[in-house]
Amino acid sequence: MRPCSRSACTAEAVATLTYDYADSMVVLGPLAFRAEPHAYDLCARHAERTSVPRGWRVVRHAPIGGASTVER
Template structure:
């Protein structure tokens, strides 16, 4: 799936339309059309940052001759919309095996009712972005000497 990428500059909410790469052997920075795949040691930039960026001292900056698009391809946006539809609202939820069918989120082992957590009546804050994702990939392992 081809998901639109965001500008790599911190805090920039815009979609990337250009890729910045460095040719170290020639001391050249190259700004060209957005690469088809994310590459290591290359940076995706929005149209604003691609137009304002400068090369380091002693380096040459080469810009793409044609105009850069102001937004990602419509095909990319359609692919993103399809992916969101496929995921649906229950994507990432698990059900406790043998339980009452209450959904589990992240690393929870038991439904909220089994843990004594309040199940309703309170005001909840809106979920944080990425709240449905796993929080990490590292795990604590037992000491092999035990």
Template sequence: MSGRPCSKVACNQGAEATLTYVYADSMAVLGPLSQKAEPHSYDLCARHAERLSVPQGWQVIRHVVLGT
């Protein structure tokens, strides 16, 4: 566990991914957990990262770390 909790309400799991929205481009970017918590991003546990959904017309970019 990272020591940072999932940003979803009532979830007590540890964060494993960081989600950032780019509103101007209608895009959500999901990647590995950032080194430090940022005020305009959301840390998510594995379950919530996997279940991520965005509004219709939006694009999701998923960055993954290869070779781990």
């Protein structure tokens, strides 16, 4: 079990968040196979509540078989 990266959260991580600064984009997808130094593992609650700065996009990749979405 990998814990959520948010401070004081002890819930199990279910998603991985990465930033693409050059494209002003946040990518949120299923939990990566291993912990990555430049990514953030999040629990379901924090993954759902993720927000980004104005002008950035959020790309949410669903698990295999689900539909991905892009939010502005």
